[in-house]
Amino acid sequence: MPKDGIGASVKRREDLRFLTGTGRYTDDINLRGQAHVHFLRADVAHATLNAVDTSAAAEMPGVLRIFTAKDFEGVGGLPCGWQVTDKHGQPMQEPKHPILAEGKIRHVGEIVAAVVAETLEQARDAAEAIELDTEDLPAVIDMKQAVAEGAPKVHDELTSNLCYDWGFVEENKAAVEEAFANAAHVTTLELVNNRLVANPMEPRVAIGDYALHDDSSTLYTTSQNPHVIRLLMGAFVLGIPEHKLRVVAPDVGGGFGTKIFHYAEEAFCTFAAKQLRRPVKWTSTRSEAFISDAHGRDHVTKIQLALDADNNFTALRTDTYANMGAYLSTFAPSVPTWLHGTLMAGNYRTPLIYVNVKAVFTNTVPVDAYRGAGRPEATFQLERVVDKAARELGVDPAELRRQNFIRKDQFPYATPVAVEYDTGDYEATLDKAMQMAGYAGFETRRAASAAKGKLRGIGLSHYIEACGIAPSNLVGQLGARAGLYESATVRVNATGGLVVMTGSHSHGQGHETSFPQVVADMIGISPDQVEIVHGDTANTPMGMGTYGSRSIAVGGSAMVRATEKIIAKAKKIAAHLMEASEADIELKDGAFSVAGTDKSVAWGDVTLAAYVPHNYPLDDIEPGLEETAFYDPANFTYPSGCYICEVEVDPDTGRVEVQSFAAADDFGNVINPMIVEGQVQGGVGQGIGQALLENCVYDADGQLLSASYMDYAMPRASDLPMIDVDHSCQTPCTHNPLGVKGCGEAGAIGSPPALVNAVIDALQRDGKSVSHIDMPLSPARVWAAMNA
Amino acid sequence: MYNFDFVKPSTVEEAVAALADDEAQPLSGGQTLIPTMKQRLNAPETLVSLLGIEALKGVTVGGDRVTIGAATTHATVAREVAEAYPALAALAGNIGDPAVRNRGTIGGSLANNDPAACYPAAALASGATVVTNRREIPADEYFEGMFATALEEGEIITRVTFPIPEAAAYVKFEQPASRFALAGVFVAKFAGGVRVAITGASEEGVFRWSEAEEALSGNFSAGAVSALSLDADGMMADLHGSAEYRAHLAKVLTGRAVTAAG
Amino acid sequence: MKVTMHVNGRQVSGEAEGRTLLSAFLREELGLTGTHIGCDTSQCGACTVHVDGKQVKSCTMFAAEAEGAEVTTIEGMANADGSLSAIQQAFQDYHGLQCGFCTPGMVMAAAALLEEIPQPTEAQIRHHLDGNICRCTGYHNIVKAIQAASGQPVAVAAE
Incomplete structure (x- = not known):
């Protein structure tokens, strides 16, 4: 295990200012x-x-x-x-x-x-x-009413409240219909992906x-x-x-x-x-934030899964209404389409898929990306319908999934919804999560819960996400009006220290700690010699920013490319200093050596020579040591994993208590395990929040009922369990230099269906015929469903 | 928020004098008042802090009763009443969160009479006496509906006296966002009978469930209320629960409170 | 009006209106911006400080009410030599913070808890944090950090 390079749980340097009250947030500036x-x-x-x-x-x-x-x-x-x-x-x-x-x-x-x-x-x-x-x-709030004939228009100059009616993949539609006609079994599920408010603790x-x-x-x-x-x-x-x-x-x-x-x-x-x-x-006050920050999710979906007589998935079709709110926020149109429809294959070999999305204007706050952005909505409906199918067919939900997984020998795997997964091993994460959750021992725990008068259930969910956003030429074809590369400038100072100026902003992700691990590892020096600068257009190169779990995969790759340029130039300088051929220069542990000899110069000697070029190949190369690289990814990355949740339901009150949560993720290579685990735990916390607590509710007049923390239920410490995470299943990304996939959103994507599946499991084991409850699974809703 | 004059008297008399002004309001912890002032929903011209009045603070236990000064914080009650009246101490120790409990006071809570607050249930179920600068008000006559009490203009609570029951328990089911009571039930068993007070559920604020009291007075066990039901009519309904749910919850919690009281 | 109090061991005076909240006094009058404002309904706890040794929400208390009081903020939590206190160090060791915005309030709440209950159980820790909202961590590592700061055994944060 490296001490402080790639793969080490280096403690965060940014913590020192945050723990002493010396951080500098925008409101601290006057x-x-x-x-x-x-x-x-x-x-x-x-x-x-x-x-x-x-x-x-x-x-x-x-x-x-x-x-x-x-x-x-x-x-x-x-x-x-x-x-x-x-x-x-x-x-x-x-x-x-x-x-x-x-x-x-x-x-x-x-x-x-x-x-x-x-x-x-x-x-x-x-x-x-x-x-x-x-x-x-008259206010237009309900999406289906908004697109009904004669509905009042949010924008008088538009033909209707329909922003777009998107079909994907339109050419597959007829084949999908045919597959449904020939199906041995069809499972149908109508559901709501509840509207949420992101609620970062710092208001804007x-x-x-x-x-x-x-x-x-x-x-x-x-x-x-x-x-x-x-x-x-x-x-x-x-x-x-x-x-x-x-x-x-x-x-x-x-x-x-x-x-x-x-x-x-x-x-x-x-x-x-x-x-x-x-x-x-x-x-912003928090009250203002509720009515001015872009909201998230808010989909109403009907999904259908067709299976053959052997329980193989043969086709999938979905109809979704996606709320845009009153105006189009920056990336709103992409969320229910390209970040959602393209993930409807999930981890499965379903050969035929058709996705319809109607984006609708309503008299509500604009809706845009919230942690996961489209992918949680895709995962939720898919993993719910697969679970429902398993229950209808009387097969173990885990085994139905396993049977239909894309097998690890099938990668790269082109799905019917336009993306090509580079790597993955879904059985590995399934097995790992089942082991972590003690899947086989569930019955014993269920009996113990029953003895206390509680109903116990276990639910699992797989997920896949497209991260490392995104190949510019591809997204350009899909309607993006921006490139989605990232850039980095690496400046080496005369005395050997480095400053990395990155377009990847850090607001909790710990880049100031993890990015130096990568650069230091490449050169063989201590991360303490590397400083990260971000967040200011005046002193960083062009940057597209931090979202879509893209920072390490795209921003990190740009930093690697810039560092490679630095190393290449430094080798030329080292070759000159040692009077050797550039091809023979090796860099290891912070020193350049000539292969097959005992000649070597230290990193610091080379950087000094770059800025004090007295003995320097000035005819060949410029003085100085500073390089910029732009990195445009060749493909998305595809993190995946399996989450298993166990709950207890109080039959008298409908209260759901999460008993345990196990997350087995495949993020490819991992730079700082401590940070990665924290990202997953935080994401799961938000996912449990969506599934159990959070709900952004408007009344029919368009007044926000959940307009403060008095009515919008934020997850608190006593709502959440310890969250068991593992990232040992690793199929590295094949197309970026670090083999990384990104970990920021996984927790929020994979957890809601696992939790809902667990509650349905608990209720059905108790003989209730409940097949679905819309999130959040509040006590009142669960009780009502049980007593319907 | 709108500005106001802040005064902090050290005696009840000074406080009452300061509150004689129509536009003056008492401040007794402010854990509810200050957020409403931030929204500009409340605009006193003078705020009279009662927390500087030593005479309003502290707990005395004497014989079969506990007397709590109006400006005593929830944290103090949780600590100092634990032996004499554990159910009341436990209730105080679960109001809001630790920071709220260090500022919020029993007098402030009872004067505000939030329909989802905890203390009103304790006061009503215990048959407490609310003592003011003018008179003594039995709990049964004190609560007059949501945010309404028998307090008159210029009248402030000075202390509250709780008879100590033989057995008691409070069970709260929290509204998941605010952590106020979606329903909370305080059951108190006295030699002369059982009192049951329910908060969080009714549009009328805290109330006594007389059918349950009757049943429990004859048979103090959870089973005694299992056949009863509360009418959903008049129960609050919002995004956290329907009237039917609250009525059901109040009944379930009553049984649990009886069991907890032992 | 003029308000005088002891903040982090130092006597300070400043101007305040009646409506000046303690949080605003600390942030704007004294420049102690480690105390954060995350809500306006007294729920999030980012503004948590200690007044006379007790944990309070500085956004739900007027500065005038702290007249003469001993106030401790996150800026006063490090050891005298500037090194992190045991609680602060545990938050770093166990990755108990991400964006850092709720962190001052969490540290202040944790300090109050350990003062009251030196070796709290996991349930006691979670209960004590009812008034402090974190959106980043899922609380997992905050709970562990507080366990560690109390001297209780904790599984390592990561391998």
């Missing part, structure tokens, strides 16, 4: 002369906005200026980064997403006016004096700043991808060239997807700072 903005947000879901009278408010103490949509004429809307083409070859309907509501209010929480004042309380006071002339319209913050002397703008923001914000906001919204715009995302207190997107508040603060020539700061 700029000289800073003003504060309070956003007046809509308290109705759907209304015409005829006029905004700010005259009285503008006279209130401390008010600097009040902005309305009129101030943003000539400013672009928030752009959508992905265009989906529907099943008829037509582009999706794409309404403008204004910074401030223009003429109409489309969801509770939409910004109607913005008050900038000397203090936040003054801004809030003034906001109360703003008079709105509005006329309520934005501070805009403007420098008159060079006409440049700076935005400090809680973002997972500052470069993406710079590109989107600069090019599409405010018209600021990138060299005049700096975006800084300092320490960020968790993201989980919802801090990927470009938000109105970011553009507003940047814009207002320039208008007012003063820094403008906004700090």
Whole structure:
């Protein structure tokens, strides 16, 4: 086991600042002369906005200026980064997403006016004096009603509330129908993938700043991808060239997807700072976060699985309604399509698959990626329908899965939904998880639970995800309006230390610790000699950011490529210093040697020579030692695994208690096991949250009922068990230099179906005919299902 | 939140004088009040902190009763009543979370009378007496529905006296988000009969379940309530549970409380 | 009004309005930004500090109420020589934090727990953390870190 290189559980260096209160989050930043903005947000879901009278408010103490949509004429809307083409070859309907509501209010929480004042309380006071002339319209909340004939339209200029009707793979449709007609057994399941709020513990913050002397703008923001914000906001919204715009995302207190997107508040603060020539700061309250952060999930699905007489899967078809909310958030259209439909094969050999997705506008907060983004929705319905099929057929759910797995000798495996899995060994993770969970000993535990009056159940789920997002040429064909490479600059200092500037932002993932392990390993030095810089467009190369479990697979690969260039150049220098042929130079343990001789020079001697080139091949190479690499992945990576959950259900109250959770993952190679395990445990915690506790609920008028932690149930320590994780099943990725697959989302993807399957198992073992309960499996819902 | 004047008197008399102003409100821990003020849903011009009044703090145990000063925190009750009235101490030790228990007070909780709060169930089931700067109010006359009490303007709770039952237990089923009671049942068995108070469930706030009291007074066992049922009419319904569910839950918890009381 | 208190062993004074929360006083008046604000309903616990030795939510207490009090924040938790305290060190050793935002509150809550119960069970630890929400860790490693800080045996975080 390496001491501190690849594969070692190196303790996190970033912890020192977080544990002593010296982290620097965006809200910790206060700029000289800073003003504060309070956003007046809509308290109705759907209304015409005829006029905004700010005259009285503008006279209130401390008010600097009040902005309305009129101030943003000539400013672009928030752009959508992905265009989906529907099943008829037509582009999706794409309404403008204004910074401030223009003429109409489309969801509770939409910004109607913005008050900038000397203090936040003054801004809030003034906001109360703003008079709105509005006329309520009927709200469109339910997706199926939204696309029904004659439904009120969220966007009057669109033909309907249907953003797109996507068929995938359209050419397979007839063959799928035929397979269903010939099936020996068909299992059907209708389900809801509950709407969630990501809830990173740090609410969003934005501070805009403007420098008159060079006409440049700076935005400090809680973002997972500052470069993406710079590109989107600069090019599409405010018209600021990138060299005049700096975006800084300092320490960020968790993201989980919802801090990927470009938000109105970011553009507003940047814009207002320039208008007012003063820094403008906004700090979201948690209450604001619930009505302004993009939500996640919210699919309504009917899925059907066809099997032959030998229980082989022969076809799969799904119909999904996906909620877009009132506007298209940055990556919203891609989530229920390319991040969802392409994963419907799961871990199975199902030869024919057809996926239909109708994306729908409603008078709700925009919905976009949340940890897993599309893949949890795919996994949930697939693993639920497979489980239901096993129960209908009277076969062990584990064995039905095993029978239909893509076998390990079948890789690379092209699925019928357009992706090619490079590696995997699904039986290995199944066996591992069953061993971890003590699958064979379940009956004994069930009897013990029964003796206490509790119903015990066991449920398992497999998952596959497409991570390492993504090959740019492929996603370009699929409608992405951006490349999805990553870049890194490695700067070696004269005295041998390295600074890696990466586009991969770290907001909990521990890059500052794990990335140096890789570079140090390649050179044979201590990770302490490597520093990671991220989160500031002014001092890092172009970066697409951190999401989709892509950082180590894409950002890490870019860093490897840049380091390889460094090593190649250093070898030339070493060859010159030792008067040897470059081809004979070897690098090991931080020293260059000439093969077959005892000649060697230390890493530090070579780096010094690069910057003090007195004895240096100046005719051949430049001085200095700094390299940049861009890495564009050849394929997605395909982490997979098996999760097993055991629950006890209280038959009198319907309360579900998770008794144990075992996760066996195949992430390929692992850089820092401690960090990887923490990612899985955290992801499982969120997945259990979705399955058991969390639910974002609107009433029929579009009021958010779960608008604070008083009603949105966040998982607490006493809700969760210890989470047993293993990543010893490793089939390394074949197409990136580290053989890594990514681990950030797996836990949230694989866990909800395992838990729901376990509860259904408990109820059916008790003789109940319950075949499905929609998440979250709250006590009230479970009790109602048991007593239906 | 809106600004206000903060005063922190050291005697009850000073506090009462400060509260004579119509726009003044007492602050007795503020664990519910402060969040509502942040939302600008509550806008006192003066906040009168009661936590500086030593006379309102502390626990005294005498004979068959426990008396708790109104400004005594839940944490203190959990610690200092554990021997004399363990069911009450356990209830106090499960309110909110440790930080809330270090600030929140029994007087604040009873004055607020949140329909899902724990203390009202204890006070009502114990047949406690709420003592104010003006009078003594029996618990049966104190609770007047959701967030409503017999307290008059300018009247503050000074202490609460709990008769100690022969046996008692409180069982709470938490609403998963807020951790308030989705339903909570306090059962107290006295020589003269059994009292059962239910919080969290009813639109009318805490209430006594007289059928259960009658059944349990004759036979103090969980089985005694198994044949009873609570009417779902008038129970609260929200995204955490229907009226039917709450009615059912209250009954289940009553049985469990009886079992726990032993 | 002027408010005076002892923060991390040092007497400090600052201006506060009636409505100034202790959390705002610490962050804005004293620049102690380790105390975080994660919600506005007194649920998340990121703002947890100790007042007169007791764990409280500094966002649900007015600065004026802390007049004359001894206040300890995350900035006052390290050893005198600047090294991490046993609890802080255990959080690092057992990977009990990821994004770090809830961490100050978690450390303050853990310290209060161990003061009250030097060797808590897993259930006691989880119960004590009812008022502290973490979105990153699933609490697994936080529980382990607190077990470790209490001197109890803990399985290693990773091989």
